[in-house]
Amino acid sequence: MSPSAPYGKEVRIRIGGPAGFGIKAAGQTLARLFARAGYNTFDLTEYPSLIKGGHNTFHLRISEEEIFSHVMATDVLVALDAATVGLHVAELTRGGAIIFDPGDVAATDLDLAGRDDLCLVPIPLTDIVYEVGGIKIMRNVIALGAVLGHMDYPVEGLAESLRSQFAHKPPKIAEQNVAAAIAGWEAAREAPCAFPFHLAPRVDQPSTVVLDGNEALSLGALAAGIGMYAAYPMTPATSVLHVMAKHADSSGVVVKHTEDELAAINMCIGAAFGGTRTMCATSGGGFSLMVEALGFAGVSESAIVVGLLTRPGPATGLPTWTEQSDLRFAIHAAQGEFPRVILAPGDHAEAFELAWKAFNLADQLQTPVIILGDSYLSDNHQTITPPDVGAVTVDRGQLQTTGEVENYERYAVTPSGVSPRVLPGVIGAQQIVNSYEHDAHGWAAEDAETRVVQNTKRLKKERTARDLVPAPRFYGPPDAAVSILLFGTTKMPTLEAMKWLEAEGVSVNMMQLTTVWPFPTQEVNSYMERATRTLLIEGNATGQLEGLIREQCLREIGHRLNRTDGRPFSPEQIYSTVHCILGACVNLTTAGAVPDIEGGR
Amino acid sequence: MSPSAPYGKEVRIRIGGPAGFGIKAAGQTLARLFARAGYNTFDLTEYPSLIKGGHNTFHLRISEEEIFSHVMATDVLVALDAATVGLHVAELTRGGAIIFDPGDVAATDLDLAGRDDLCLVPIPLTDIVYEVGGIKIMRNVIALGAVLGHMDYPVEGLAESLRSQFAHKPPKIAEQNVAAAIAGWEAAREAPCAFPFHLAPRVDQPSTVVLDGNEALSLGALAAGIGMYAAYPMTPATSVLHVMAKHADSSGVVVKHTEDELAAINMCIGAAFGGTRTMCATSGGGFSLMVEALGFAGVSESAIVVGLLTRPGPATGLPTWTEQSDLRFAIHAAQGEFPRVILAPGDHAEAFELAWKAFNLADQLQTPVIILGDSYLSDNHQTITPPDVGAVTVDRGQLQTTGEVENYERYAVTPSGVSPRVLPGVIGAQQIVNSYEHDAHGWAAEDAETRVVQNTKRLKKERTARDLVPAPRFYGPPDAAVSILLFGTTKMPTLEAMKWLEAEGVSVNMMQLTTVWPFPTQEVNSYMERATRTLLIEGNATGQLEGLIREQCLREIGHRLNRTDGRPFSPEQIYSTVHCILGACVNLTTAGAVPDIEGGR
Amino acid sequence: MPEVKEFVSAIKPTWCPGCGNFGMWEALKRALAELGWEKHEFSVVWGIGCHGNGADFLDVQGMHALHGRSLPPAAALRLTRPDLQVVVEMGDGDGYGLGMGHFIHTVRRNSDITVIAHNNQIYGLTVGQASPTTDHLMPTVSTPGGVLEQPVNPIGLALAEGATFVARGFAGDIPHLTELYVRALSHKGFSLVDVFQPCVTWNKHNTFSWFRERVYKLEAEGWDTSDRVKAFELSLSGFHDLTCAADECRAPLGVYFEEQGVPTYEDGVPAAQVPGWSHASEPRDISSILAKMS
Amino acid sequence: MPEVKEFVSAIKPTWCPGCGNFGMWEALKRALAELGWEKHEFSVVWGIGCHGNGADFLDVQGMHALHGRSLPPAAALRLTRPDLQVVVEMGDGDGYGLGMGHFIHTVRRNSDITVIAHNNQIYGLTVGQASPTTDHLMPTVSTPGGVLEQPVNPIGLALAEGATFVARGFAGDIPHLTELYVRALSHKGFSLVDVFQPCVTWNKHNTFSWFRERVYKLEAEGWDTSDRVKAFELSLSGFHDLTCAADECRAPLGVYFEEQGVPTYEDGVPAAQVPGWSHASEPRDISSILAKMS
């Protein structure tokens, strides 16, 4: 089976070129354009860890139907440099188009890997820039115009959004950009070959928002009433700091870019002592520096939320790529034993939901809650129905913020393990929130009995947590030929692949662990009990979720799919894997292939 | 069954009183005395985390036969304050003695918990101090004399060691101490009741050394040719720094007390880059700060040794007590996936052995090696046959320290995963030892292929390690009624309990994991395969070793014994547990009881 | 308004008899009483060390933080609770060793907190290793050959980073120390009081008498507290090695430098004007933010 | 003896066109060539950041350490390999933010290493957040309201801790920077060269032209490099806020302070006189130590 042609319901566009030329920004203009026009979009930006040069790409999926992830296939490739063609030609679907500047590379010099089915759309990007008297960066806008022109899609929407985008600049700028876009649009119309079908703006579609995972997390935290966000930048968590900083003053959040991650989490603990909802987010390296304080939060029973957005390690690793290899680290980080909750959002909607729920859990349990994501969640945009703000609740657990108390005991022993929390500032609330083992008041204690009582009290909260945390989520038919287990962002390409497989009549179901700790032993047990064939998908080499299942459920996994090259799982890969498991490997001829599925055309 | 009387082969002495009165020093004088006299000794010091006051005790076991741990029983209690009597009277064996100063508390006011079998030995410690014109601290020496007097043991040995101990001071001091010791000795002879039997110096006994676990570790590191030790003090690891510092200049070791643990481990990595054998040791809190650099050592393939000597957590926890709750933390610390070796010495002889072996493993594998101990290992002294220095070997693996190379590749891919290591200073050895993912030369790399190749290469070393690491150790008969599994220091009280049980004809065997990572799956499997009843003993609440066994072997543990009050397991506790498992719980009337075993008297 | 004795907790101090921490404990209680601070109007954050054991001895609404990490939680508490004054008690190893980074960055932030350093020039609780302020060439159990480093100069460092109140006290002069505390606690902005706190057990060199021979009061000499550069020069005289005689190694006590009216970090943060918990009484309305994203 | 171009590695620099790192790269290569250092006679340790990407561009026997942790491994390498010179290249966020503690403690140790700080007053690699040296009130993506802190004053801090060689350079003046490097690399003891390194992409304020309007050379003014206090005073002039005019905010370049003959840390460590690996050619004889334990 060879790569399928673009088909009616979906178009996939890739823009490729060196870093620092506004590829991502341009791509997102396009994404917003189609989102506003009622389409579902999903974009994936891939870039190396440097500021200029290198090879960046922006891949945009536009579809009428619901989509869950990126795909490898590309229908329209915008090559802002010659290298891009060679690197991505294999992904092009039958009849796919390449938009390029003959000034960069002559059509005859394009490396098409022998493909003769492709449509070449030469656009003199640089020349047009000069024609409209613009600057080099405008090549992007021209290319966007060309994409629309080639697709025979009206250019007005683009013109509009450019005008609003440059509203704050002198009108001349906006008009130059619009002129550039239109010029590109018209140039593309002259292309020798036409785009095989037409997209048109859709009407009466429900309104949507386009956001990335970090924005979703930030919105969840904001909705939850976060009062302080403290962080030190680290890819891919960095933009949470930017979003928070942007809304700090208008939303009343103290946002602190700290000297290091040690300060960030210890500041969170101090703010939590004062009763403020607080969060810090980082990646593995910064989380390593937070480990000791994570234990401090555990023993001092401090309500904090920690975002751990992972990337490939060890150490500095591959900063801008993705991996799921910190699962076990998150579960076992810090000396000693204390309760913790670890939530793993599978997509952007869940990122919002689990973020605000994390703050409730932290307050209800008075212990650290970790939100475990990765670069695939942080860096990429989805069109989603606006997060359900109405569903957000604030439950601060047992908390007294003002007034007066008598004979207060911060660490009073209770059946749930959670003690009434009275803030400093309350008259009579003398207490020591302590990093040492301590007695009910908070004073350091070393006698065997107090130690056991307090340690047991704290661990009791892990049992209490089981009734509060989100349960695993189940997708697909109750009985299926293949039953998939996974956590976190792998959910996205898996749901996409399941859609394709379902269309082929291959029955697959999936259990996604939204809470990875405390581990949902019961649910996994009954799911595996019922499964015919199990497939575990996780982005690490050592099988960390697999190990957890073995430990907690004493069960063996049937099949496994792991990935550690820093790239996210693609639905194509998962689709083929399922077929292989079922004994009929579908040999997709190229990475870029997508199946010709029922109703695909 | 009530506490047994002291019996011929063994005497147990406890000295109790406030901190800061030289109790430990005095006790160790006694220990050395009996060690030199050909006895086996084991001492356990217990103290709170403060410098003066509180309640400290020193417990000394003296035996003709081989002993493996402390016991709870006490035959002679030296009470340097009144509180000590009440706190320890229950541990006293039948006919046991209490040496006390009637100046502190009248005999009639002693809280004997209704015991009438005890022998009270009033010694006017303070009065004697004044008689000999000494200072308050000499009460200890007098008490030591009294202990010997009561036991009818010659005082000359003590006099001698006091003279050598104070050799560097004006002779007057030594003579005062000797006079004090003799006075105490004579006072004790007048006690109303006599010690039920006599100890006498033993002749022709093999020579021994008395050392604590940290000294054993340090000696192992020194023998291995350590060139730099960098550390920040943290109980119970602190004294390794002191021992190393003491021998630094004479042994040619660079010893650095660093600004923090981050500096300590990163200095180790820098020194390792230069080819120096290097180590840092700390406890959980400091290890938390070393986590990121542990991953750096992993990805940069640096040969370092890290001592993790645990104490009860979380966070500051109980600084001076013991626990085994950092096992999982040690295995999973740091983002990303890389090979590591974790060795867990079970006693002082193994501490020496595994320490020097750790350096070989680090060099052979070019990856971090962790030595996992705890306070019980660090703080207490054993008489052992001098460590077998002859057995020590130095294997630096593939290392070129001088000369010249061409086209050098630091991270060349090899079947074992280990690459030839050529040091800076060698002509042509250009390389980048890198915290980023990198190519064979060491230059940062982000492409999928290089990533997978290098990540796989590193993880291959974990398989290579399996053939190099020490195998689990097996004690007892091949078939037994109860099969015990454990790691680390729990070995000591378990061997002691096994001795008692064996004497009773109860067959017990034990598998001790000297290497906890890579996990010895095969050995544990075949051991459990053959076991009738399994008992897992570990000093934590969540069953960390148990979880490992479930994960790695998919096997369930039959019985478990956990302890988290900061106190070490006692042989009494393990002895009773085994009896309970066998359906006939031996109800020891007090914590201090020891069984009346065959040949016990 | 609590009296001095009301700040005494139910736990009897466990410091060694004669420890300098007793004097610092007493001076702080007196300063709090003199200022008339109610127990619900301020919080104290301790680091880990002998100094930190003081967390059990003062009856307050406080926090016993990690070793070396007392400043970040303290600064955050101040930043999110404008209704609470915040005092930090840190050790020299704790605050100038492990915690050095936080120290420098908190100073340059001019966080409105008061930092009291228990500077005994030794690691007390871990039984006598060299601290960052141990005198040059002094032998300790971790440095038997003597400390090779220059001692940390906390006052010079603070001055380099624009500190607005920098003082030095002596645990052996409780009335004077109380005065310094009162001034520091009343200062708006970051205030440091580095206190010579003899450790009678482990530091046999910098003893009470050693200090008594060397200390003198800046006030008495009409010291000008407005000259940052002169104050820096004075801080260098804090560098002394073991051998130097009492008359050479003078140890100035008092306020080295003081600057009023410099905006604090808190002043610059709009969200820091109300207690942080007041933002979480109900879900925050994010509709306007969402609107921009569609 | 390698020529300048022989220090160029096989990897083409990926810095943004016009980045100040190019000038620093060039100056270091020239200094190394001028000093005639062979590649096996020294090592370079980098932190993480745009500056750190330079690890791929210089053909040496080096180490690309963790973010903020370049100093400890560098100091340890120097301490255990007396036969190797050690150079550190760190960033302002890297070395003065996360790494501040190591910086202060390495200075007071007078480790015999040369530290070059790529001070672009911004976080380059993580796309433009405030760094510890970002000018007061400058808005960045992490501080949209402007930085509220005083910028870190690395020179003042180093002087407070007894640094023996403290200089400042400018990436826009390669010959002068090369001179400073040569002097720093030749200095026995800790040497700091803090270099203004314009980040043309993220720092639109402290640009090449901004500096050209402000820098001047101390040598030219016959500056006395032996006065620590005057040097400290001069370092305070490094504090500038956004609004201050070119003629007010002068930026002195050159050697602020220099002191020869101060013993290095390595001098004081007997074991540091031979390569550390030489101790591990065979098992060490510990019998004499064991003897004391029986």
Ligand SMILES: Cc1ncc(C[n+]2csc(CCOP(=O)(O)OP(=O)(O)O)c2C)c(N)n1
């Ligand atoms: C991360 C970490 N490292 C080490 C320790 C062990 N520790 C506790 S107190 C202390 C030093 C105490 O010295 P200082 O800070 O001067 O306080 P002092 O006891 O002198 O008052 C150390 C090293 C710790 N608790 N945490």
Ligand SMILES: Cc1ncc(C[n+]2csc(CCOP(=O)(O)OP(=O)(O)O)c2C)c(N)n1
């Ligand atoms: C522990 C840790 N935290 C955060 C990061 C992410 N990070 C990489 S470089 C950098 C800052 C770069 O700024 P600077 O040190 O000034 O170097 P520059 O890029 O400006 O040269 C950060 C925050 C990291 N790699 N490690």
Ligand code: SF4
């Ligand atoms: S050890 Fe020193 S500092 Fe600690 S309590 Fe004793 S005297 Fe005070």
Ligand code: SF4
């Ligand atoms: S971002 Fe700035 S510092 Fe980094 S390479 Fe570009 S110009 Fe240089």
Ligand SMILES: [Mg+2]
């Ligand atoms: Mg101290």
Ligand SMILES: [Mg+2]
């Ligand atoms: Mg920078």
